[in-house]
Amino acid sequence: MTVFESVRVALRALLANKLRAILTVLGIIIGVGAVIALISVGQGAQREITQNIQALGTNLLFIEPGARQQAGVRQQAGSFPTLTYEDALAIADEGDLPIVGVAPELGAYGQIIVNRLNWDTRITGTTPSYALVRNFQVADGQFLDQHALDARSRVIVLGPTVASNLFPDQDPVGQTVKISVHGRIGENFKVIGVTVPKGATGFGSEDDQVFIPLTTMQQRVYSQLTTRGLRNVEDINVKVASPTQMAQATAGIGQVLRQRHHVSQDDFTITSEDDILRFFSQVTSVFTLVLGAIAGISLVVGGIGIMNIMLVSVTERTREIGIRRAVGARRQDILVQFLVEAVVVSLVGGMIGVLLGVGIARVLSSVPVDGQYLQTVVSVNSVILAFGVSASIGLFFGFYPALRASRLHPIDALRYE
């Protein structure tokens, strides 16, 4: 019996019991659809995080206080402040390093107040090179300049989210705002610019913050003291000239800082953008895997449904098996016949399930949640995987019933009532 004939026989057997076939197929459809849809969410998250990290700027190194911990990620956030503005200046002044920009920053959460409107956001104290290093552009007005830094001016650059919330129908440049940190009404700041939106990002939107000179921040708003009694910076961003020079830059910066801090054990950590990317892609891979595994459970349940229905089918068709054996079917012919039937069920379910999964992924990415769109990515790999898995499930769960069918003795099968 050829494969074509086996498939024809299988289809006829399935069509003989349409409702039962549809319900069995439904189990696989739901399983495959769930796998495709949930993996698309996981892979969407992966892509989104990758894009967000890349939006920070390219060839970035982050210097943070505290010792290096596992997986290249600082574990003790806010541990001892050890870095200072002077450290950043020293790195920038080190002529041999392949770097194009150094930007220290010191942040705090506070409230920006304009008349009766207020907005809670992150206040970033930094230097003019921050725009270059972190890839910010100014839409209106200007960014912080060296003069403002030197003079500790009370000037402020607004992120687009802040600007649109505090000045809904007014040009913010030239206006005055108040900054309040830790419930203390602070001083007036003059708005000198608004940055260009970086686009909707999933976590820690870079559009929702304001920039003031680092020196102003340290003196008038908020700062901590390092172990040597100096005003701290939270971290230092360094833009390296090219991706191939990351290691060289990391080593050079380490040397400068060790010399300045007179320490044998590093009291700082240098992390590259790649390290962060690698960490998050590990996290999202696990996330995707977990989602896929949960969906996979429903696929297994669907497979058990196939097995159940195939066992019923074998019992019901015992007589047919006897007839086929009497006219010359070998055991393997019977085995193949029932296996093909199970695989046809699971493959049809797989095909419809892929369509369903892609459909769900589309719907998920087009319905806004909290004003943001969930990114979903249906990769060819996940489709091939779901398809292969559903065919294997048909083979696996169809094998036992088919084996039972093939082991029936022709005489017993013929006499079965």
Next chain:
Amino acid sequence: MTVAQRAGDREGAVRQPVIVARDLTKVYRIGTQEVHALRGVSVTIEQGELVAIMGSSGSGKTTLMNVLGCLDQPTSGEYYLDGAEVSRLTDDQLSAIRNRRIGFVFQTFNLLARTTALEQVELPLIYAGAVNRRQKALEALAWVGLADRVRHRPTELSGGQQQRVAIARALVTRPSLILADEPTGNLDSRSSEEIMAIFERLNAEQGITVVFVTHEPDIAAHTRRIIHIRDGSILSDAPNANSRPAHPAVSTDTGR
């Protein structure tokens, strides 16, 4: 090549017995009890014979048919089908022999549900991997007088017609032997006569050996040799002096 021509070729072949069985026994084990269904049956059936194996329920005639039909294997003894020893073959080899050398006709017809007459008859050819399946199946159906019913399913056919489909399925592979187990048991007397006429024609025109397994004297009356079996042994084996041909109420001639 037509069915009749192929039958002609067979006539020229060297004649050897279709069935040679020596001292066949069959023992079933039911729990701790042994049931001796066959207790040393020896029988030889020549090519072209029309034989009835008779016996009451429990006599062992069905077991004998299963063994002769290669559906089951004897516990001991030798069985030569067309000169080849088949009592020690593997399951796959038995399948092949059933497929090519033996045709079965059952009391309950045993047709596949929801399957057209044409596909029923094609079934053995599919497992044989034969070519021209459709044409051979159509020929066989025409031969049993169902040329106009090839697209009908079992539920759309009368009992007699269903049994004719079963006969077409049995003869389509040109077997040496057709085994018929109470073939008229579920039919009225008119259909029974028709079916018996077809078997006789099959035997006469195509030279196929036909063995009936039955407890009805009416059927046995059509044959030329009657073997009585009781308690797993042959009681008597004699030619039927009063062989009576069937008188079909309708012609099954296809005009070929």
